[in-house]
Amino acid sequence: MTIKGKSTSLDIAHLAGVSQPTVSRALRGHPSVNCETRERILGIARELNYKVDKNASNLRRQQSATLALLLFEDPTSDQSHINPFFLPMLGSITRACARHGQDLLISFQQLSDDWHADYGDSHKADGLILLGYGDYLAYQGKLRTLVEQGTQFVRWGAVLPGQPGISIGCDNAGGGALVGAHLVDLGHRRIAFLGDASSRYPEFLDRWLGCESALHTRGLPMERALQVDAESAEESGHAAATELLRRGLPFDAVFAASDLIAIGAMRAFAEHGLRMPDDIAIAGFDDIPAARMTTPALTTVVQDTLTAGELLVDTLMKLVIGEPAESLRMPTSLVVRESTARR
Amino acid sequence: MTIKGKSTSLDIAHLAGVSQPTVSRALRGHPSVNCETRERILGIARELNYKVDKNASNLRRQQSATLALLLFEDPTSDQSHINPFFLPMLGSITRACARHGQDLLISFQQLSDDWHADYGDSHKADGLILLGYGDYLAYQGKLRTLVEQGTQFVRWGAVLPGQPGISIGCDNAGGGALVGAHLVDLGHRRIAFLGDASSRYPEFLDRWLGCESALHTRGLPMERALQVDAESAEESGHAAATELLRRGLPFDAVFAASDLIAIGAMRAFAEHGLRMPDDIAIAGFDDIPAARMTTPALTTVVQDTLTAGELLVDTLMKLVIGEPAESLRMPTSLVVRESTARR
DNA sequence: CTGAAAGCGCTTACAG
DNA sequence: CTGAAAGCGCTTACAG
Numbered sequence A, B: 001m002t003i004k005g006k007s008t009s010l011d012i013a014h015l016a017g018v019s020q021p022t023v024s025r026a027l028r029g030h031p032s033v034n035c036e037t038r039e040r041i042l043g044i045a046r047e048l049n050y051k052v053d054k055n056a057s058n059l060r061r062q063q064s065a066t067l068a069l070l071l072f073e074d075p076t077s078d079q080s081h082i083n084p085f086f087l088p089m090l091g092s093i094t095r096a097c098a099r100h101g102q103d104l105l106i107s108f109q110q111l112s113d114d115w116h117a118d119y120g121d122s123h124k125a126d127g128l129i130l131l132g133y134g135d136y137l138a139y140q141g142k143l144r145t146l147v148e149q150g151t152q153f154v155r156w157g158a159v160l161p162g163q164p165g166i167s168i169g170c171d172n173a174g175g176g177a178l179v180g181a182h183l184v185d186l187g188h189r190r191i192a193f194l195g196d197a198s199s200r201y202p203e204f205l206d207r208w209l210g211c212e213s214a215l216h217t218r219g220l221p222m223e224r225a226l227q228v229d230a231e232s233a234e235e236s237g238h239a240a241a242t243e244l245l246r247r248g249l250p251f252d253a254v255f256a257a258s259d260l261i262a263i264g265a266m267r268a269f270a271e272h273g274l275r276m277p278d279d280i281a282i283a284g285f286d287d288i289p290a291a292r293m294t295t296p297a298l299t300t301v302v303q304d305t306l307t308a309g310e311l312l313v314d315t316l317m318k319l320v321i322g323e324p325a326e327s328l329r330m331p332t333s334l335v336v337r338e339s340t341a342r343r
Numbered sequence C, D: 001c002t003g004a005a006a007g008c009g010c011t012t013a014c015a016g
Helices: A009-016 A020-027 A035-048 A054-061 A086-099 A115-119 A136-148 A172-185 A202-217 A234-247 A259-271 A305-320 B009-016 B020-027 B035-048 B054-061 B086-099 B115-119 B136-148 B172-185 B202-217 B234-247 B259-271 B305-320
Strands: A066-073 A103-110 A127-131 A153-156 A166-170 A191-194 A253-256 A281-283 A300-303 A328-330 A332-335 B066-073 B103-110 B127-131 B153-156 B166-170 B191-194 B253-256 B281-283 B300-303 B328-330 B332-335
Touching (some): A009 A020, A054 B054, A086 A103, A136 A153, A153 A305, A166 A172, A166 A305, A172 A300, A191 A234, A191 A259, A234 A253, A253 A259, A305 A328, B086 B305, B127 B305, B153 B305, B166 B305, B172 B253, B172 B281, B234 B259, B253 B259, B305 B328
Parallel strands (some): A066 A127, A166 A328, A191 A253
Antiparallel strands (some): A300 A332
């Protein structure tokens, strides 16, 4: 049996000998529909391979049953690279959306784009998930606009007091402290930091602060002279490590604010004939797949990206249906590999 | 000025003192609208932050302005892993969709799911992009159903004669030949192959066949006894390499059907105290980011995933608007790294 | 338990 | 160049 064109609820109504609204009710499992009638209708629907037209349904219900995932890219990164850190999160987000009966739109945005306009206002999506690193100062204004417009959203990133909207992120300071404690316990004393530890990159800043507090507890300082700005990209890490070496100050360990930075830095150190971990210990943050491939394998901080993805969706759905929701910081843990070792 | 609730074209019509259809025309740049009127309307629309309601528009036009990207996962892979090979493709697909004014839905599917039903029939998407590796025999039936249902789709994968629908893939045989020629030219004679080289995995089969033909040209055989099945996953590569060693047959080089397989195999070889490339040369396929991180860095075949993503979208759009489109094989090239060297 | 009616916000012939 | 009318395929009060 071949059906030309899509069938509608009216087609089914005719075949079942009922009215079209009854078909609609039966299909959505409305309890008022007679059991026998319902079965007949469902049978016909299955036979015709009928699916409710989403556009009509959404228009009528004034919703979209869709969430949008906006990945914004660092302007610095070349156009092909998403931070691999986000990949498992993408997987768990799509699965969580499916579980909630939501479709997921995905889009890459520049920090400069006009997000809300494109999604909220046009009824394309009921809520937004924001992923990606970028200058937080530029970002914050956008978030404020979203809040003002009443757009529902959650973002992955640093959880800061008084920030607009809801954020879910990892305990960056806690992760930084784990690294600091680990390095000091191994006997390292002069720890360099590669990453932009300013309020423009609050996640990096928290990692720095966490590390600093761990050192402080142990009677050691984090020296600003050993900190070099870097964004989360390999090239940026390579440049930062090169700059660090150029400064000529002594250091015995490096805490890279992300694995991508660490990988670039390792390449720079290797180019300068430095052995790791013998000459320099190095640790990263994120535990991207490449972290276990490097030589030596990279000690790093793990975030539970799978749970994070679910949490992002669950939280957004609460907002969408009007329930209260809260920002949240997730615990981190340290994976010790070969790039750090006792002095 | 705060507007409660979204504004509609009727609101604009009232404010502009014209009819609602005129607003609709002006907004879409219909040439019949008076210039001055158009400007007035556009100004008001901007002020109200008006966006056309996608559900209403799509319902009326009987389209969706949306493509769906279905990533299906190997049942073997753990739930968090997308082949990193697809990541840059994902990026270029989203960008190409934006260029075509299409939204992109993304979903992870099991090979067992009922794709077409969920997307085509419910008007969620005008066309489907299928990504992912899996048993082609199971897959083929699905493709046939899609064709029968009149669903528009393109898939990334082996381009085979007489296959249902349109496929875009790389020249797997050509890539295999590059590897075969390279290994033989380096002086290798007994080349093992890790990967399921059967019609269930036509891409792997083509890579095998290409390698075989390159060897044949040089008067050498590919030995089936040196072939071990593997799916594109690290664990599978590790198991296959272990099995290969267990067989105890001599071999001096390995062609892994994908980088993930190669990476798993390298770990197995290292565990057995084999040095690469001194004891065994190894080459992969895909050039995932991790390929340059391994020790030794992996020689592999590069596919132009960025162009591939664009091509997938461009081709699908042709199908959606009813233009003719064709399957296509893209060229490959070899990146020689340290994992292969002269004997 | 079921039907007739209205309406979600657009687009598109059809008149003028 | 512009408006009045119809209709896309649903869902949801409102009657009965």
